[in-house]
Amino acid sequence: MSTDIESILKKYKPGRREYLIPMLQEIQDDLGYLSEEAIVKVGSFVGLSTTKIYGLATFYDQFRFVPSGKVQIKICHGTSCFLNGSQSVIDKIKEETGIMPGQTTRDGIFSYEIVTCMGGCNNGPLICINGEYYTGVKAEQLPDLIKKLRFIIEND
Amino acid sequence: MLITIQVNNKKIRAEKGETILSALYSNGIVIPTLCRMRDFTPTGACRMCVVEIEGRDRLVTACSQPVEEWMKIWTHSPRVINARKTIVELLLSNHPDDCLYCDRNLNCELQRLSEELNVRERRIRGKKIKFRLDQSSPAIVRELSKCILCGRCVRICEEIITSTSLDFINKGRQTHVGAALDRDFNFSSCIHCGQCVLVCPTGALHEKHNITEVQEYLNKSGITKVIQYSPLVPAGLAEALGVKYNKEFDKIVNAILRKIGFDKVFTTGTGTDICIKELTDQLSERIKNRGVTPLIISACPAWVKFAEQFLPSLIPQLSTLKSPQQITGVLIKTLVAGQAGLKPEQIFSVSVTPCMAMKFEARREGMMRKGISDVDSVLTVRELARLIRLYGIDVANIGYEPADEPMEGRSSAAALADVSGGLTEGIIRSLYFMKVNKDADKQVFKKLRSVNSFREATIKIGEIEVKTAVVDGLAGLEKLESSLASGIKYDLVEVMTCPGGCVHGAGMPFLKSGDEIKNRIKLVYQADETEAINLPCKSPVLLNLYEKYLAANKEIADRKIFYTHFEKRNVLL
Numbered sequence: 001m002s003t004d005i006e007s008i009l010k011k012y013k014p015g016r017r018e019y020l021i022p023m024l025q026e027i028q029d030d031l032g033y034l035s036e037e038a039i040v041k042v043g044s045f046v047g048l049s050t051t052k053i054y055g056l057a058t059f060y061d062q063f064r065f066v067p068s069g070k071v072q073i074k075i076c077h078g079t080s081c082f083l084n085g086s087q088s089v090i091d092k093i094k095e096e097t098g099i100m101p102g103q104t105t106r107d108g109i110f111s112y113e114i115v116t117c118m119g120g121c122n123n124g125p126l127i128c129i130n131g132e133y134y135t136g137v138k139a140e141q142l143p144d145l146i147k148k149l150r151f152i153i154e155n156d
Numbered sequence: 157m158l159i160t161i162q163v164n165n166k167k168i169r170a171e172k173g174e175t176i177l178s179a180l181y182s183n184g185i186v187i188p189t190l191c192r193m194r195d196f197t198p199t200g201a202c203r204m205c206v207v208e209i210e211g212r213d214r215l216v217t218a219c220s221q222p223v224e225e226w227m228k229i230w231t232h233s234p235r236v237i238n239a240r241k242t243i244v245e246l247l248l249s250n251h252p253d254d255c256l257y258c259d260r261n262l263n264c265e266l267q268r269l270s271e272e273l274n275v276r277e278r279r280i281r282g283k284k285i286k287f288r289l290d291q292s293s294p295a296i297v298r299e300l301s302k303c304i305l306c307g308r309c310v311r312i313c314e315e316i317i318t319s320t321s322l323d324f325i326n327k328g329r330q331t332h333v334g335a336a337l338d339r340d341f342n343f344s345s346c347i348h349c350g351q352c353v354l355v356c357p358t359g360a361l362h363e364k365h366n367i368t369e370v371q372e373y374l375n376k377s378g379i380t381k382v383i384q385y386s387p388l389v390p391a392g393l394a395e396a397l398g399v400k401y402n403k404e405f406d407k408i409v410n411a412i413l414r415k416i417g418f419d420k421v422f423t424t425g426t427g428t429d430i431c432i433k434e435l436t437d438q439l440s441e442r443i444k445n446r447g448v449t450p451l452i453i454s455a456c457p458a459w460v461k462f463a464e465q466f467l468p469s470l471i472p473q474l475s476t477l478k479s480p481q482q483i484t485g486v487l488i489k490t491l492v493a494g495q496a497g498l499k500p501e502q503i504f505s506v507s508v509t510p511c512m513a514m515k516f517e518a519r520r521e522g523m524m525r526k527g528i529s530d531v532d533s534v535l536t537v538r539e540l541a542r543l544i545r546l547y548g549i550d551v552a553n554i555g556y557e558p559a560d561e562p563m564e565g566r567s568s569a570a571a572l573a574d575v576s577g578g579l580t581e582g583i584i585r586s587l588y589f590m591k592v593n594k595d596a597d598k599q600v601f602k603k604l605r606s607v608n609s610f611r612e613a614t615i616k617i618g619e620i621e622v623k624t625a626v627v628d629g630l631a632g633l634e635k636l637e638s639s640l641a642s643g644i645k646y647d648l649v650e651v652m653t654c655p656g657g658c659v660h661g662a663g664m665p666f667l668k669s670g671d672e673i674k675n676r677i678k679l680v681y682q683a684d685e686t687e688a689i690n691l692p693c694k695s696p697v698l699l700n701l702y703e704k705y706l707a708a709n710k711e712i713a714d715r716k717i718f719y720t721h722f723e724k725r726n727v728l729l
Contacts, residue, residue, distance in 0.1 A: 036337060036728075039336075039337070040728060040729075043729070044729075048320075049319075049320035049321070049323075049336070049345065049729055050336040050337070050345075050728045050729055051320055051321055051322060051323045051334075051335055051336040051344070051345070051728075052320060052323050054323070054325065054336055054337050054338070055323030055324050055325050058325045058326045058327070058338075059324075059326070059327045065337075
């Protein structure tokens with residue numbers, strides 16, 4: 001795992017903070033999240049304190065600090081989806097998975113995040129599960145959907 | 157170049173390039189500020205200092221906008237006043253309304269502003285954010301619900317202290333100030349210097365109170381209550397209580413402390429004298445035997461933690477001598493206990509200091525023997541002032557009392573140690589006296605008394621030359637590191653975390669005008685000019701201690717007890 005971080009860092013010049021975000025993005029693409037080790041290593045590579053790196057990374061929604069679940073759900077909370085009732089979808093997912101946005105369930109299966117607009121405004125509420133879009137989602141469909149997904153993952 | 161601008165229909169002179177705020181201040185026009193810190197680049201974050209400029213649609217922040225010739229400025233127009241009031245109302249909208257219980261009650265900038273701007277009702281109701289109270293640090297408590305995100309603590313920690321232990325985490329409504337990975341403070345790289353507490357405008361950051369603990373023990377019978385106070389405490393206390401300081405005030409402090417209920421009162425200055433004497437011996441020995449150089453002074457506990465985290469390569473050069481507080485603490489639990497026929501655990505040992513990191517130091521692993529700490533409780537000067545008010549002591553009519561034997565007095569060099577460079581001066585003066593048997597010429601120390609963050613001086617003592625460096629505030633460390641890297645060999649290095657030294661310590665009263673530090677330095681230097689005993693080796697108290705007591709007590713005769721150990725710390729940097 002650690003060699004991955006180092007081989008990514010090798011592509012950049014040390015001590016240059018302008019590459020900080022691309023660096024973090026690349027590490028996240030590779031690891032799936034920003035681990036404590038990654039933050040510490042990036043910090044000493046760029047010459048900034050861990051506090052600063054963490055402060056910067058938490059500013060952006062794209063970075064996560066726990067590994068994502070096998071099923072990653074994005075829920076649109078943009079204006080149009082909001083008007084079409086995305087709040088009830090979010091509430092239902094929260095209820096079904098028992099976690100907050102950005103977190104991962106203990107079994108490592110589910111994680112979800114709230115995003116603003118994925119470009120399907122006429123078909124809201126829109127959710128995206130592992131890259132597959134579901135349009136016009138209703139809260140009452142979710143329990144079955146989540147059961148199905150859990151079944152698929154557990155029997156994979 | 158001077159230009160003329162118009163403010164509130166009056167012409168004022170302003171320097172070209174200066175900010176509107178500084179032009180206003182130098183012309184005696186006061187406008188409120190909140191996130192501004194003297195000598196820092198402006199951020200314009202709080203927008204408290206907005207003014208109206210004719211021809212501009214929007215209000216501008218006076219702290220960041222440079223003056224221009226054509227400007228017609230209104231500092232208190234209805235629009236400006238309304239804007240400022242709204243800002244305060246918005247800040248208050250999610251603020252916990254617990255001023256009565258707040259550490260900064262009557263001393264809070266937000267409270268003062270809301271009073272000044274005549275906020276009399278809660279017009280805007282925001283959802284209150286509940287943050288966990290972080291009491292994990294032995295010195296600093298974080299109450300994030302009171303934080304108004306001005307960013308002063310973040311900036312001082314990064315730019316002045318250079319440990320960068322704080323930053324803004326998250327964004328929008330979730331924004332808060334926190335340490336690395338949002339962990340509790342005791343896991344962070346915080347060195348407990350407390351400079352963030354001094355600049356915090358509200359009660360979001362404050363010292364960990366030990367008053368209740370001290371009170372509890374004061375009420376306990378069968379326990380001997382002992383207190384020591386640092387040489388700077390009387391001056392700080394006078395400031396906090398609003399009385400004029402003179403040298404006799406030390407004796408008043410003794411009387412006050414006894415009245416509060418302490419059985420024995422000692423001055424930490426004796427510990428400082430021991431510290432100077434031991435360091436002088438160490439330096440003399442290292443020079444003679446060509447030992448490890450430089451000898452880096454370890455009296456500042458925040459600096460020690462900083463070195464343990466960031467500069468572990470310097471640990472072998474660090475003197476392992478404890479700080480004056482801990483040396484005095486050791487003597488209280490050994491010598492004083494022995495004299496009174498008490499066990500160490502029967503003594504409750506309190507220390508009053510101008511420092512916040514001392515609260516952390518007293519809890520260090522190496523500062524306990526057989527599970528009993530040498531200093532049980534550490535109070536800041538502010539806490540002592542509170543204790544005095546609590547016990548209703550009439551400071552004006554209390555009379556004078558001496559401190560208790562065997563640590564009843566100090567040399568003026570010990571007082572000098574509270575100013576950056578002072579400890580070095582004390583050591584060099586002692587060494588000079590030891591080698592040449594007369595006092596060193598004061599002119600020699602001029603370089604050590606300057607205001608630069610990094611100062612060097614080479615002092616000739618008889619045949620030898622001693623090269624010293626003083627780092628005044630951790631921002632000066634960079635220069636020390638580059639000097640060391642370039643191969644310059646120092647004999648003695650002093651590092652003080654707080655700029656200016658202990659006079660700027662986080663346990664001192666909050667700064668109101670900004671001139672307080674200069675006054676404190678002046679008092680220390682004045683004491684050094686006027687007091688008769690200017691060196692530890694001339695102090696009868698110290699000589700008595702070494703010759704009579706130390707030699708006779710098995711536990712402390714070899715003085716090993718004055719020393720401790722430092723090692724690399726694993727924290728998230």
